[in-house]
């Protein structure tokens with residue numbers, strides 16, 4: 001079945017280009033030119049993804065996103081934001097947007113983001129591991145945070161799987177070493193610290209709430225702070 005994408009964009013030229021490119025890629029699309037029209041179309045039909053411009057007449061994209069997420073809807077939303085509106089991006093991601101693309105965008109980049117967001121939605125149906133907005137699928141080996149794909153090396157991936165499977169449990173370096181590197185590993189336990197550092201750089205970006213915590217004198221724990 002064709003994936004259905006709702007395009008909410010008031011600049012007709014951009015909306016037309018998006019429709020054209022997306023239908024060429026095999027998606028079924030429909031466009032709404034105002035916030036209210038977007039809300040109506042969102043409510044009246046089923047969508048696999050929503051491309052949502054932030055600057056819209058009548059109702060902003062942010063307000064529309066708020067209404068979509070208040071209904072606890074998990075439909076992936078990609079925001080189309082202006083180049084210098086950092087605030088919109090942050091607000092949008094906080095409100096549960098899966099991703100954003102900055103205008104003017106390259107169509108290839110946008111199509112890649114669309115594919116990624118659709119994959120993540122599919123992955124979440126299977127047996128994935130979740131901690132806050134961090135998601136990991138052991139089958140496809142896909143990792144994402146806040147809808148953004150994260151590239152991990154095989155060792156980093158195994159380490160993250162172990163941390164996520166033991167969420168909220170403080171793990172010492174020996175435990176981690178045995179589980180991830182195996183009992184036959186005779187190296188220094190410092191390797192754990194090194195790999196935790198690598199993981200943090202990829203998982204706990206400065207704009208995100210940290211998930212990997214150091215427990216002084218003991219080890220590490222992955223948890224979502226309430």
Ligand code: CA
Pocket residue numbers: 009010011053054055056
């Ligand atoms: Ca606009």
